[in-house]
Amino acid sequence: MDSDIILIIVVVTALAFDFTNGFHDTANVVATTISTRAMPPKVAVGYAAILNFFGAFLSLEVAATIASGIVEADLITPLIVFGGLIGAIAWNLVTWYFGLPSSSSHALIGGVVGAAFVAVGPDAIIGEGILGKVVVPAIVAPLLAFGVAGLGILLIYRIVGRLHPGPVTRGFRFGQIISGGLLALAHGTNDAQKTMGVITLALIASGELGAGAEPPFWVVASAASAIAFGTYFGGWRIIKTMGSRIIKMDAAQGFAAQGSGAAVILAATHVGFPLSTTHTISGAVMGAGAAKRLSAVRWGVAGNIVIAWILTLPAAAGIGALTYGVTRIFGTGALGPIIVSAVLVAAIVVVFARRLRQGSALTAAEG
């Protein structure tokens, strides 16, 4: 009975993480599209949500499940997964509160690493995995996207520089609809699979599915729906940061950022190199701005974003570890996860109510 309740809690928590993933990462896809007026805000998030939903069905290769190669997979229990998910959700909400784009994948990895460390000890953590799959890609992604987008916008200005601005702006706004759509599809394909992997892992661990089983259709459909719903809900605070607080961009810069970002993400996907969508697009936005004029980039905002990236893994690990520790106070049954979930839901309600009282947290006007 207890194991069934824990399974249900893990599934619901995984879908909640998927929602925050979509909600948090909407900005990657729509921020530049909205800020250059290529699409109205509500239309842009609706478009991104639909493509995220379909993207989730494009590929079902969930062999590389949660934190694979970073923690010892055979030591993972549903309670560790639960701790990791809570760590990731909490960090996603903290960074949303401050309007900072950070990697949901790194938050999930951090949460699981922290919970596994407390549950099993340092032997559960594969240091080389953290370095090779998290730290190095976190340095490579923004720098590479920065460089490609910077070179891209310089070439664009050289090619279209003598044309009337009207057709150029209209052309690049149209281009942003295409590049933004590709980014939304890629995001749905990559990120919804993490949730499918988590739920499938929990189903296998509880004996509901056999080892190596494919995710059932309800898992795929619910993960696709959760990420699409989260995307449609829209993390407007992060959209504002990505779309206008880093740089004030024109349509050509928006296209260069999105097109270069999509190229980097798909090149990495093709090779199987794990790059974060958030790090890539943020780097591309900064590159497209800095290439036009270094002072166009608000480096203070950029610095805050980089600090959030550096803190993501340890902060989510800390919350994941704390969650696991608190959960175990109540034993290995369902009571611990129930209490932790109730506390988290109450905290979320308080935070959202506070933001709503301040009057601008969840409105399209901020975009």
Added chain:
Amino acid sequence: MLPIAEVLDVGDLVSVIWTSIVAGLAVCVVFSLAIVGFARATDSRERRGVAIAGYFAMAILAFGAVMALVVFGVIVMTSK
């Protein structure tokens, strides 16, 4: 201190870097050429029929190339 080659595949990293640079710049250049083609072809000051046809052909070819890149991107997503 671990050597970098022990924690990640340097070949993959190099491959990602050069593929990203080529693909990213190709997208920017080709889409810009499509805009130049459409803008020149529809420019009311352009009177020469051959030039208009040439710009229009350039625009169509460039836009087709961009769409081909998009389709390739979707294939990459589905085949990983």
